[in-house]
Amino acid sequence: MFSLSRQYQLIVGALLVVLMIVTRGHHFASVNVLPSASWAVFLLAGFYLSSRWAFPLLLALAAALDFSAVFISGVSSYCLSPAYSMLLPAYGSLWLGGRWLARHYQPEWTLLFSLTAVVTVSTAMATIFSSGGFYWFSGRYTDPSLVELASRLFDYYPQYLANTAFYVAIALLCHLAFRFSQLHQADKASDR
Numbered sequence: 612m613f614s615l616s617r618q619y620q621l622i623v624g625a626l627l628v629v630l631m632i633v634t635r636g637h638h639f640a641s642v643n644v645l646p647s648a649s650w651a652v653f654l655l656a657g658f659y660l661s662s663r664w665a666f667p668l669l670l671a672l673a674a675a676l677d678f679s680a681v682f683i684s685g686v687s688s689y690c691l692s693p694a695y696s697m698l699l700p701a702y703g704s705l706w707l708g709g710r711w712l713a714r715h716y717q718p719e720w721t722l723l724f725s726l727t728a729v730v731t732v733s734t735a736m737a738t739i740f741s742s743g744g745f746y747w748f749s750g751r752y753t754d755p756s757l758v759e760l761a762s763r764l765f766d767y768y769p770q771y772l773a774n775t776a777f778y779v780a781i782a783l784l785c786h787l788a789f790r791f792s793q794l795h796q797a798d799k800a801s802d803r
Contacts, residue, residue, distance in 0.1 A: 613716035615659060623659045627652045628672060630778070635676045649673060650771060651778030653702045654733055657709020666706050670699065692751065697744025701737040705775075708733030718790070726783065734775045738768045 615623065634648040656665050677695075680686040708729040715725060746752055746760050 613713045646774040650775045653705035654709045657706035692749040694745040694748035701740035704736035
């Protein structure tokens with residue numbers, strides 16, 4: 612099982628919050644050249660943060676950013692519909708994928724297979740809940756069908772997967788760099 616000290620969890624949590632604020636589209640602090648990191652933030656938070664409060668706090672942050680964009684910044688409210696509630700299971704899928712990975716963590720190269728599977732499956736589930744939920748429950752589509760839904764899922768999934776994998780890959784590189792620096796410090800300490 613992977614776990615960080617409380618101090619490191621606070622640091623990682625703060626970094627994830629900043630990443631979500633900066634990259635979540637159409638908000639006051641948006642960096643328009645970067646894709647939204649929200650999905651990766653939930654997956655990474657599930658892996659790194661053990662507090663049961665982290666998930667609801669990240670949900671509240673995401674909702675606050677969305678509602679402030681609509682009601683303060685004047686962004687279109689197109690996505691705010693009854694389907695918005697489907698973000699709960701979408702983000703939950705990502706969070707649970709991160710939790711599963713933390714429980715099965717082994718610091719070996721085979722972790723890459725587990726990480727790839729978790730990112731792929733969690734992002735697929737989040738796409739089904741998010742895009743599928745919007746398609747069926749938003750009221751924006753008359754006569755929804757499973758064939759059109761499947762087409763939409765296949766259209767959106769590659770971009771969602773690419774965005775999530777992009778940030779998870781960066782987190783993996785940071786994780787490995789931190790791990791190697793710890794091992795190097797331990798080796799130096801034992802040489803003394």
